[in-house]
Amino acid sequence: MTTEVDEGQPWEFNFYSKDFQLKNPDRGTRLKEEYNLLMRWMKGIQKSLEKEWRIAFNSKKKDAPFWEERSQTFKSIYENVFSEWESKWESITKKSFLQGSSLAHETFVNSKVIRDFKNDSRLLNKLTLLDRPFTDPKVIDSLLLDTLGFLRYALDGAEEKTTKVLKITKQTLLDDERLNQDIAKGLIEKNTWEAAKKNLQDDFEKALKESGIIDGKFIEINGRNYRLDSYAETLARTRIREAQTAGVQRYAETSGQDLVRVSDHSTLTEKCEKFEGKIFSISGKSTKYPKLEMWTPFHPNCLHVITVYIDVVSIFGYDPYEGARDKVNALSDERRKELREEVEWKERERKSPPKFVPDRSKVSITQPKINYLLTDPGKSRLYTQELGFSTGNPGILEDSIRSSLDKEVTKVLVTENGIKYIIDTPIPNPNNDNRVMTVVWQKDSKSSLPKFVTARPAKKNKEEKK
Numbered sequence: 001m002t003t004e005v006d007e008g009q010p011w012e013f014n015f016y017s018k019d020f021q022l023k024n025p026d027r028g029t030r031l032k033e034e035y036n037l038l039m040r041w042m043k044g045i046q047k048s049l050e051k052e053w054r055i056a057f058n059s060k061k062k063d064a065p066f067w068e069e070r071s072q073t074f075k076s077i078y079e080n081v082f083s084e085w086e087s088k089w090e091s092i093t094k095k096s097f098l099q100g101s102s103l104a105h106e107t108f109v110n111s112k113v114i115r116d117f118k119n120d121s122r123l124l125n126k127l128t129l130l131d132r133p134f135t136d137p138k139v140i141d142s143l144l145l146d147t148l149g150f151l152r153y154a155l156d157g158a159e160e161k162t163t164k165v166l167k168i169t170k171q172t173l174l175d176d177e178r179l180n181q182d183i184a185k186g187l188i189e190k191n192t193w194e195a196a197k198k199n200l201q202d203d204f205e206k207a208l209k210e211s212g213i214i215d216g217k218f219i220e221i222n223g224r225n226y227r228l229d230s231y232a233e234t235l236a237r238t239r240i241r242e243a244q245t246a247g248v249q250r251y252a253e254t255s256g257q258d259l260v261r262v263s264d265h266s267t268l269t270e271k272c273e274k275f276e277g278k279i280f281s282i283s284g285k286s287t288k289y290p291k292l293e294m295w296t297p298f299h300p301n302c303l304h305v306i307t308v309y310i311d312v313v314s315i316f317g318y319d320p321y322e323g324a325r326d327k328v329n330a331l332s333d334e335r336r337k338e339l340r341e342e343v344e345w346k347e348r349e350r351k352s353p354p355k356f357v358p359d360r361s362k363v364s365i366t367q368p369k370i371n372y373l374l375t376d377p378g379k380s381r382l383y384t385q386e387l388g389f390s391t392g393n394p395g396i397l398e399d400s401i402r403s404s405l406d407k408e409v410t411k412v413l414v415t416e417n418g419i420k421y422i423i424d425t426p427i428p429n430p431n432n433d434n435r436v437m438t439v440v441w442q443k444d445s446k447s448s449l450p451k452f453v454t455a456r457p458a459k460k461n462k463e464e465k466k
């Protein structure tokens, strides 16, 4: 199982759980492309900001229009950032949302419960089967506005800071100028000038350092300094994640599901550990699972994913899978083996019929069957009157029938219910009737012992004509 190795591609949300894995159904390439393009563009912005700051610090021109121009340039860069995001972010949000709803959909329709009980009314009463993932323009719109709001706030902070730092720079440079003029006038001693200039320079450096400008941290949010490009990256990742989560949320809502599961990739993040791989109730109404207090991302750059979970036990009121899975598998395995052996056995007996009835020393002839032959209105005439057997001594008929087993099998008949071994032969009888009888023996299965089925006069055939 992976740890957070997918760092940098948080939308590739392959879903891992103990008994379940799902690869991102939407490879996300276009989303990734769009994200990468915007981030690369932001790196370019960061570079031009750095360049602008160098110009502000190093240029020899220090007049009022110069400072006005600096200020305007920064302003327009920030405006540019905003309008770029405004035009690109909607598509990214939409695709992210769709990924979330795809993930939920795939998890849903591919779950064993849905596959097994798709048409079960108990399930359909609780859940709505959706055809496909979907987008929700309202949600996407509000996510977009929310993100742009954050960005606006950050850019305002950047502008404010720019003004502040430009002012310090301008002041320092002007003061430097004044000092130069002073020295020209010879009003300040050389030592003093050097010291004054150094102090001024130190204060300036300190101000730049504190403002983060030296480290390229051009934006300030709540008193903290950030680089614009890395801030944008964090904002983007987090918001993509949120849009994905919104997709899952809306899917769960629409399909009537209250339970969700958090992905499990053996996180190293303490904050995520308590959620990982666990099942939660969105509403908090489940008696079995705790309320989901927080949706992903649990923190900036969090790679955890939440997706839907169907608890068939709470829907059915019992576990339809309890123990059954193993038993059914075991049984069907056994049954499959039996069937295969049966088919092979029949094939064998058909292709090369045995000379004698198999296990002929162990055949059974039931008393009711003998009685039937002796008493049935359709049979009794033959057995009692023509062949001379009697109800008073059925054992004689039984022995006579059994003696046919010493003869070779005439014909083997493979049927659905087993194999019939047919022996055409005269049987010993009190009246010494020599007619040929067809005696039928049957084995129900490969493992069962042969039993007597019936005996009747052989059809009029060549032997009788003889």
Ligand SMILES: [Zn+2]
Binding pocket: 267, 269, 272, 298, 299, 302, 303, 304
């Ligand atoms: Zn996480």
